[in-house]
Amino acid sequence: MAGAAGGQRVPAIELRGISKAFGPVQANRDISLTVMPGTIHGIVGENGAGKSTLMSILYGFYKADAGEIRIGGQPNQISDSQAAIRAGIGMVFQHFKLVEPFSVLENVILGVEDGRLLRPSLARARGALKRLAEDYELHVDPDARIEDLGVGMKQRVEILKALYRQADILILDEPTGVLTPAEADHLFRILENLKSQGKTIILITHKLREIMAITDTVSVMRRGQMVATLETAQTSPGELAELMVGRKVLLHMDKKPAAPGRTVLAVENLRVTDIDGVERLRGVSLSVRAGEILGIAGVAGNGQSQLLGVLGGTLRGSGTVRIEGREIDLAARDAGQSRRAAGIAHVPEDRQREGLVMEFLAWENMIFGYHHDPACQRNRALMDNAAIRAMTAERMARFDVRPPDPDLPARSFSGGNQQKIVLAREIERNPALLIVGQPTRGVDIGAIEFIHQRLIALRDAGAAILLVSVELDEILSLSDRIAVMFDGRIMGERRPEETDEKDLGLMMAGMRGKAA
Amino acid sequence: EPALIYDLGGKFDKSFNEAAFNGAERWKAETGGSYREIELQSEAQRQQALRRFAEAGLNPIVMAGFAFGSVLEEVAADYPDTTFQIIDTRVDAPNVRAIEYSEHEGSYLVGMMAAMASKSGTVGFVGGMDIPLIRKFACGYAQGVKAVNPDATVIQNMTGTTPAAWADPVKGGELARAQIAQGADVIYAAAGSTGVGVLQTAADQGILSIGVDSNQNHLHPGQVLTSMIKRVDLAVYEAFTAGADLETGYFVLGLAEDGVGYALDEHNKDLVSAEMIAAVEEAKARIVSGDLAVHDYMTDNACPVK
Amino acid sequence: MPKWADLVLIPLVSLVLAFGLSALVILAIGEDPVAAVRMMVSGALGSTYAWGYTLYYATNFIFTGLAVAVAFQARLFNIGGEGQAMLGGLGVALICLSLPWPHWALALPAAALGAALFGAAWAAVPAWLQATRGSHIVITTIMFNFIAAAVLNYLLVNVMRPIGSMDPATAKFPSGTHLPSLHDLLAPFGIAFSRAAPANITFLIAIAACVLVWLIVWRTRLGYEIRAYGQSEPAAIYAGIRPVRIVMAAMLISGALAGLMAVNNVMGEAERLVLNAVEGAGFIGIAVALMGRSHPFGVFLAALLFGFLYQGGAELALWTDIPRELIVVIQALVILFTGALDNMVRMPLERLFLALRRGRA
Amino acid sequence: MDFATVLQILDSTVRLATPLLLACLAGLFSERAGIFDIGLEGKMLASAFFSAAVAAVTGSVWLGLGAGIAASLVMAAIHGAASISFRGNQLISGVAINFLAAGLTVVIAQTWFSQGGRTPSLIGAARFEPITLPLAETLQPVPILGPIYHELISGHTLPVYLAFALVPVSWWVLYHTRFGLRLRAVGESPEALDTAGVSVVATRYAAVAICGVLCGIAGAYLATALQAGFVKDMTAGRGFIALAALIFAKWRPWQALGATLLFGFLQAIALRYQNIDLGGVVVPVQVMDALPYVLTVVILAGFVGRAIPPRAGGEPYVKER
């Protein structure tokens, strides 16, 4: 155990037997954790493993159902965030907790004002921010409105908030998910700097590379439980991955070489501007042929979502998109319908937000988007619910959805099974083109294999597939060609066998490939 | 058992409905009998109340307000054994007693008093809902004012065009303020409980006011010049007393029948001089005898004086 | 928590709480709740006359309740039932007065169409503003209630009032538009129903509307899309469902249903258009839809309950000193407990069921 | 229109705007904290009744005011419980409160006073008396300014001055104090406030309580200053106009003053002139009545600048689903 190396030193944080349930979901189960002062402690685990929940309990945001917390050796109830702040804990949440229309200064002083009036607090915070900026290279305009800042800057504000509160223990929940590699490197320098000043840091991340690079110790969570705590130096990514998912991880996918046919999708000079007037796609051109998978790699937020959105019909854009030679009207009103009619199937990035109606029953979801199909209709007025139910039951069996009950609401399936429902719906259409975003996000390893096999099978059956994923492993193992997106542009294309993570990483950071 | 239905504005409007209530109460006190009553909340309830009372065998059923007219025409036929009395509009049916008042005559008298009490030569009138009936009040009043002082100015305002105008004291008060600002120093309110606001403001601002329907002199003793009383109480009292044998038909009650008049009591005796009474009594005698004809607005929807 | 508990138990417990509090209010004003309930029951259910009024009110509430419920399916909160029903009345009045209708069988479909069109038109502007400009539909429909009142007020006072009439109301509709009452409808079957009560053929239309709404919402593509949009707008967009179309469709159906109420109260009962003919039925529709869990069958039951309350309350006001407003208090408590405080009931029940399940497991 | 008439109308505007202003500021505190409140009407009505009732019984307008505020606070507490503690639907809760007040006031009034749901008329010390400001009489002869001071500025009742004073006070509280910062934060992002260690529940209850107090003053003003007693439904939609004004003002105190004065002015004009003749075109009084509502719809439609409500408004704060 990590504590062994620390000898007599008092642990900065000690959690014992923490449990927490959200209704029927046991998010944390009898968790114990010890973190020594002046170290960086990593926590890894699959989506939904309970990492954020555990940290939120430590920060007083949630109340544990059972268990004990000790800070610096002292038992501490941490009844609310105020108590956590008083105990010297600061937390940067996975989803930022900032007041958007407020200025940076106002956000920084919120909750720790120096009195009933704001003026003195604001003045003091201004000075403090200046000092922190110099000490840690954390520059932000104190008068800027949060809503005008980019994600990287917002994260800086969150860190400044914690530092302004003089946190000795800093928790960062997936801080690099939204950062470019360069920004992430900058963040890690700051963390090293903080560590050297004796601060204790807990870092949650999915990226084993980061764990290996910066942490001293690492804990692994799986399904609400703490399965191991290790010295980083004495472990390997392979071991961590295995601990995370509970069995050996297959890093390679066996597949036949692709036999690309005619061009199915041809995109030229595609542009998308969001409601804030920011151009998110800046002239993307690409093509996908029948029987091949084109993987789109990139850090989240570089236009991949917009690419999927325009192709899937949830966003409007300009440029030309041709499916089997026929041009698609990018300004159509019922875009989702016309895309489906053209033969595009779409597995969205966020199944709970877009892909499914969580309150709808499985059979209702199984025709979602295709509810105008003649097969779903009994007559001109009414839908044929019985036929849809039967069709759903059959597909659920074929896709191994558990439980295979068409009359359950989507909400009551686990994440992996929800994804299978979406895939069954889209793949069973035998589409000319399947566009798919983050197909295995939050899905356990068994289901990942199943989903990957299905995608390959669809490719082999002659469909064109456009795959967007932030998981480089997934891109590398599935794609026949890889395009890298950065800042709304395609930086370049590679064949999987002629590239590696480092090469792709540089392109994802905009430092290699086509320049502006 | 007799029944009484009040119009919108409510039983305690200190005015029209309250007069009806007082009549019923007097009958109750004198005979020890009991009666049913209901205050309407909405137009749509009129029919239900009428029918329900008729179904329950109440007789006679008295309703206070012209707005029952069209409903009664329909309902009366369905209950031939029930006698209905309606006040303020004419309904011709064998089992209906319809009573109208010569409000223009009473208003003429209080108009004279207003003109005599006014120092500024400007007097006001605040009406309730803008309907011919209220114009009739206003026209009689204006004629009375001009009879005393042909140069007098009569400022006239109506509170609104819907039944809500009967129950809006705030608006009454604001209209009174406006009239006071224009120089009025006596204001006649013929506006149901809206008039309560007029009288209140007049009293607050130290000018005189004239009440309507009931004797409202007591509301602000020494500050209400008089009230144009309309003996709705008497009509209700008599109907209740007559019971089911109530004589049906159409009746108009004026000064001659003591159906309308002006109120004189301890609250306003210091405001009303002997010569005022003399002048008013003389006019009253001439009207009763037919020497003096006060124009009734409703005969031609026009008023000879402004 | 099992589904039946959510659908039946929670409304029931909420209702019991609301009625319990109402009983306390009756006690507090020095009256006897038991006697009051007895009088309400006999006054609302004790005779065919009583039933006639109860069903008449229930008919109004079915329409406004369905109106709110349909909009709720698209997660739109239509507080504008009041104004839409007012305008529906205008539609009915225009149609009934414009032609010399020979028989009600012709006048009824025309008037129903007019009511639905006018009601839908009044819902269309808030719907369009919500769909295209994101104007909060709750506020715009409230504003449209007031504007409807002003419009109707103007028309009744200045335009539609017959010459010489003092009431702000239209002329009486011609006799060719007189709808058969339940008395007329039941007489051929040998059932003696009170002649005086206003319940009429519209009650049957209301039942048909329940069935129709059920079909639309749960059996048609449009209903499927409305429900999908109501559950999740991003998902609806993903599926190619156009939000503008759904918001418009849901609100137009909702407005048409609210407008249809006028067939009952304007054409079936008053046979002329008077001010304030709606009498708050638009607001009661909210309570009805909430209690009915936005399902037509639930709406039907809740409308009967509110019809009972309304008629029972009118009887109370007639025969006792309890003011009619007591019913408004009961309504308020029902809305409060079934609509806003349902978590107060749900939270402990959920805990109970969880404990039960754990106990069994 | 002569000067005296203009003064008259403006004077009337001030009186009519006062309850709107108080209710609008009340709504501002509540909605800025993320609690939407369409129950302003009900709170005012409850306060109007209880202030009139207590003032009538005790003969003291101050006790009446206290009772009015207390009644309004009870309503606010119900709304708070429903929307903060029990995470109910705030709109439905507001609708219920409006009904509750409309019903209860009449039922209780009838029980206590047996006057058809009214209170007895208030006299003497049971009402707020107009306050003559210093030198008002002396300065009256001064041209222009004299009458303005005497007619328009002086001679109102206490709640009027209080309402106007509350505008800068509200502004200062919202933008210059710790409480204001937290209140605005909780309406925009309750989880930010929560993670900053400040209680979301307490902050929201505080805002709802302020809303209750202000609505209480508004209701008491209606019943004990503008009128002399309570009559059924006497708020007559003022709560909704205040809500409209709040949107019009885009949830800001100074703009709230402007919006309520505008709506008060519209009411004053509609009161004074039944039908307005604009050189040939006669504007019926109903147009004036409906104008505030129409204006609100136009604003909401975004044709006159967009009104963006506080982001967390209307949504209960749910940490754990």
Ligand SMILES: Nc1ncnc2c1ncn2[C@@H]1O[C@H](COP(=O)(O)OP(=O)(O)OP(=O)(O)O)[C@@H](O)[C@H]1O
């Ligand atoms: N506020 C909440 N209410 C209900 N359930 C919740 C809540 N927050 C988390 N959960 C559930 O608790 C479990 C653990 O979630 P948690 O967010 O802690 O996971 P995580 O390990 O941080 O995952 P990720 O990597 O996706 O951030 C999940 O099943 C999740 O759905």
Ligand SMILES: Nc1ncnc2c1ncn2[C@@H]1O[C@H](COP(=O)(O)OP(=O)(O)OP(=O)(O)O)[C@@H](O)[C@H]1O
């Ligand atoms: N909100 C809910 N309502 C009802 N049942 C639920 C809910 N959330 C989860 N469950 C049940 O709990 C089980 C576990 O769900 P969870 O999302 O934790 O699965 P998981 O272990 O993460 O699986 P997967 O890897 O497929 O996502 C599910 O099978 C589901 O039946």
Ligand SMILES: [Mg+2]
């Ligand atoms: Mg997390």
Ligand SMILES: [Mg+2]
């Ligand atoms: Mg999962």
